[in-house]
Amino acid sequence: xxxxxxxxxxxxxxxxxxxxxxxxxxxxxxxxxxxxxxxxxxxxxxxxxxxxxxxxxxxxxxxxxxxxxxxxxxxxxxxxxxxxxxxxxxxxxxxxxxxxxxxxxxxxxxxxxxxxxxxxxxxxxxxxxxxxxxxxxxxxxxxxxxxxxxx
Numbered sequence: 001x002x003x004x005x006x007x008x009x010x011x012x013x014x015x016x017x018x019x020x021x022x023x024x025x026x027x028x029x030x031x032x033x034x035x036x037x038x039x040x041x042x043x044x045x046x047x048x049x050x051x052x053x054x055x056x057x058x059x060x061x062x063x064x065x066x067x068x069x070x071x072x073x074x075x076x077x078x079x080x081x082x083x084x085x086x087x088x089x090x091x092x093x094x095x096x097x098x099x100x101x102x103x104x105x106x107x108x109x110x111x112x113x114x115x116x117x118x119x120x121x122x123x124x125x126x127x128x129x130x131x132x133x134x135x136x137x138x139x140x141x142x143x144x145x146x147x148x149x150x151x
Contacts, residue, residue: 017056026084036074
């Protein structure tokens with residue numbers, strides 16, 4: 001599983017893990033029934049405290065994204081996709097709203113803001129949206145990451 005932790009972010013590390021797992025579920029790179037690595041394994045790969053990963057997993061479980069399967073570990077719940085898509089939209093709408101509000105309060109008029117948004121969208125639509133998916137390479141202890149175009 002590919003996660004990117006920013007230790008300099010104002011967002012707590014466990015919250016970064018939660019958000020990235022939810023976004024991966026929403027994008028389809030983590031699927032219902034898919035087993036997550038153990039907290040200790042993921043903590044080792046991210047070079048963070050296992051308690052931080054355990055806290056993230058607890059939050060994901062409380063939010064209905066993962067469940068514990070006895071003897072197997074944490075898996076993505078069957079109904080997690082809808083939950084994660086709603087949350088992804090809410091988070092991104094809020095972040096975009098903050099940027100728009102900042103633009104408005106900085107004195108840009110509606111037409112200038114729309115022009116900026118259109119310029120960025122035009123640039124983005126020339127590229128393929130992508131998310132990272134982890135693909136086991138046959139060795140149970142290692143993973144490789146490959147970009148996967150979002151469909």
